[in-house]
Amino acid sequence: MTNPAVSDLISRSNRLGADPKNTNYAGGNTSAKGTETDPVTGQPVELLWVKGSGGDLGTLKPEGLAVLRLDRMRALVDVYPGLEREDEMVAAFDYCLHGKGGAAPSIDTAMHGLVDANHVDHLHPDAGIAIATAADGEELTAKIFGDKVVWVPWRRPGFQLGLDIAEIKAQNPQAIGCILGGHGITAWGDTSEASEANSLWIIETAAAYIEANGTADPFGAERAGYAALPEAERRAKAAALAATIRGIASTDKPMVGHFTDAAVVTDFLASANAPTLAALGTSCPDHFLRTKVKPMLLDLPADASIEDSIARLKELHTEYRADYQAYYDAHADENSPAIRGADPLIVLVPGVGMFSYGANKQTARVAGEFYVNAINVMRGAESLSTYAPISDAEKFRIEYWALEEAKLQRMPKPKTHQGRIAFVTGAASGIGKAIATRLAAEGACVVIADLDLEKAQAAAAELGNTDVAIGVAANVADADAIQAALDAAVLAFGGVDLVVNNAGLSLSKPLLETTEKDWNLQHDVMAKGSFLVSKAAAKILIEQQLGGDVIYISSKNSVFAGPNNIAYSATKADQAHQVRLLAVELGEHGIRVNGINPDGVVRGSGIFAAGWGANRAATYGVKEEDLGQYYANRTILKREVVPENVADAVFVLTGPELTRTTGLHIPVDSGVAAAFLR
Structure with missing residues (x-):
């Protein structure tokens, strides 16, 4: 009791x-x-x-x-x-x-x-x-x-x-x-x-x-040109800057991000005293242990161009790192733990909002919440008196306290994909959902992108709260829709590290029955769609300077000439060669591009449920309910391929074991000799 x-x-x-x-x-x-x-x-x-x-x-x-x-x-x-x-x-x-x-x-x-x-x-x-x-x-x-x-x-x-x-x-x-x-x-x-x-x-x-x-304007008057931009404009600018800022915050160690444009933040950034107060840093130990002793503040007005903002952010980052190193050097002694990293955890952009960072999404979000606490504290102190936080020497005594270091050492070892942000297309069902589920279980933040927004959000909710996964709408054949989905991804988690081109559909028809519309639909969704997703995601991956992975869920049909399947198999071959081409082009940025060739995945597959299964069963002269076993019986291992098998391959390709592998196609087909890679 x-x-x-x-x-x-x-x-x-x-x-x-x-x-x-x-x-x-x-x-x-x-x-x-x-x-x-x-x-x-x-x-x-x-x-x-x-x-x-x-x-x-x-x-x-x-x-x-x-x-x-x-x-x-x-x-x-x-x-x-x-x-x-x-x-x-x-x-x-x-x-x-x-x-x-x-x-x-x-x-x-x-x-x-x-x-x-x-x-x-x-x-x-x-x-x-x-x-x-x-x-x-x-x-x-x-x-x-x-x-x-x-x-x-x-x-x-x-x-x-x-x-x-x-x-x-x-x-x-x-x-x-x-x-x-x-x-x-x-x-x-x-x-x-x-x-x-x-x-x-x-x-x-x-x-x-x-x-x-308290005084009416504890932070001073509003600075001309520093007020919050209109919502759509500030969020578009935030998305445009997110990859750069995440790269800045991840110079020493990869970080997950969080963005907020709450009025408490944008009003503070618009004020005359914001630069002075931000430079003083936070005071409560709980605050600065999560936000670092002070933030990095962009000193440009709200209407500064993206190009100018990026250039200035990179200059300020160099200055921030030098300043933090000086702070460490001024207060460290022979017993102090080694410096833990000199990158900012809070980056403030006037007119736009606040980017906060941590080892995972929850930590990043909480860091932002703590800086909002700090803004509220500064407002209260300034409205009655003058904000006077504890000294840098005292902050250092806590930040690099042996007891704090011991607490950090007691933290559990991170999972293989912690700190990584995955963008998976066609992920509301079937193979894509299995991939998203596996990556989330291994610590990744996951963006479930699907043509059906409601299903994407429901699939994301199954994985946990929005610190784990979000669902976004994405018509992969539409460049604007892809950009909107990726913008949502970077605003939710700070950036993207791992892209899985999984969205697809299939029409099983022989050549003479395949229409031009059929051909275009297949190629728009898979060949063109994979190209558009990879192109938009590559801009983020390159700007972050953190490397990354692009995975194509191709098919054994990319190398195997199956019957009555001209449009589907041709577009899968297109995807397979995109893997090779992009592996060569993106390798200099540390971005690895690999493919997976499954055999027919019947169980849980949206494609098979939508009629493809019935067509393939008719082609092979078997009952539709026996199709999975039929595929298994024609393989060397005599085992059916399920979505989780493909997810396992994605996990291995994007994990820590195959960091020197790019341009590879992995068969996940239980052994189809005719589809052996040569």
Whole structure:
């Protein structure tokens, strides 16, 4: 049975974490103290339940809590070696765990264990951080909250901060919480309800004071020429710049992107003070650990041309990398971890919006959300006072903290396709859907492009949320439709790395019954369609400078002269030679082009379901329901080919094992001797 203190803690945490005004994703932590029976002694034991390292309050479950014995936790005060060695105390928490201990204790565990209150909340609300980062934050705290909330000067999270807050509570019995300079808020209560109410009172009181007393234009007047472009125009410009910016953000390590043109971002970028404030960087550790210490801001007006914007972005990137290297060199010592990369994670484009980056889509999206938090913090601080974040030296102490490095090292090994963005045509069913499913399972972000938008979106939803896959409409015979689909892809995920030309249809007819319309339809969808998709995608792949893969789902019919199949087989041969031609042309950009030649894939195939199966069955003189087995029986392996077999081949060709392979066609036909490649 779950302890009532734990049930209350989980409910409170989920409520607080569900509202972004209270805290950011995975930000802050909550705790409860209570009693359970020690299974060894049979005696009551006081315990601390606290959100573990890396968890998220909004989705917290009991297994996400660290569980510690309070007597041992408090006994650490007697062996605390002092501020210079406080990091050692994190390892000491392991000796305080109760039972299996639950999740790994976070750096903030001391704050929760040492404060004499049954329930403690540590949160990162925008309104609270605005006070915490104001130049006169201490005076504002007293003015806004009276003696109910106490100011705590900036101190890096750790054991000493826990001691400080415990002392503050002991000396201020009337206080319900504190403002942590440069950081956030902490509140407490004897009951879970009281702690939550105190947290909300601090947040709401801060927000109301800023609203009532803040200046009308905290960011200054709007700069002429920097206002947001009309929606269609700004999104078109964002799509045109996306490949360049992703390449910039991925110089050291491939990144997935996220784009937002929310008014909170474009209004900030249009303001007179945006360049100065952006250069100051973020302050709350949760913010800059995900956004880097500051963003890269394009210093051109909204109507700057694409060519000028690209040229300037590349110049600014060179400057950004040099500046970040200087930041690292100024603060690193012999014990510091190696530099983790000098590329920006936030790129701001006036009139257009914000591009944010991370190892996967969720991380990229959350980084953008954190910078929106930072904008809100700067607005609040500037409206009451002057925004004054913690120093670069303090930011470095956290960014390159040994404990932060250890947390990064504990992260699970990424899947083979993590960080890769796949664009698969004809992916709402059959082979394309199987390919999309396999790539998503291996960590890729997937764009399911299909003639039927509703089916594409439904197939994407089966793979997960929009951090995993999206569905877009794409008539591959229409260059404008392809460009629109790829624009949607780069705005969703930042770019494209892996293109699968799978869309197709087939008409099974002998030569004398094949009409010119039949011929044109087959060639428009597959030969022309593959050409148009590859051409549009190649522009993105080349501009990103990250290499990439183009895969053609051709057919054994590209080399095998099957009966009554002139239009289909001829267009498959066209696709097969496109593989060779593009492999030669795109190789200098690190782009590999390969093909897959399946035999008849009957199960799950949209082509076969649309009449092709009946035609082929009639051609071979078998029942349609026996067609799959018929194909299998004529192969060397006597095994039917299914969509997942083709997906396996795509996985291998685009994974880490065949990085030196291009211009290859892989048969996936269970062995058709007449289709052996020569």
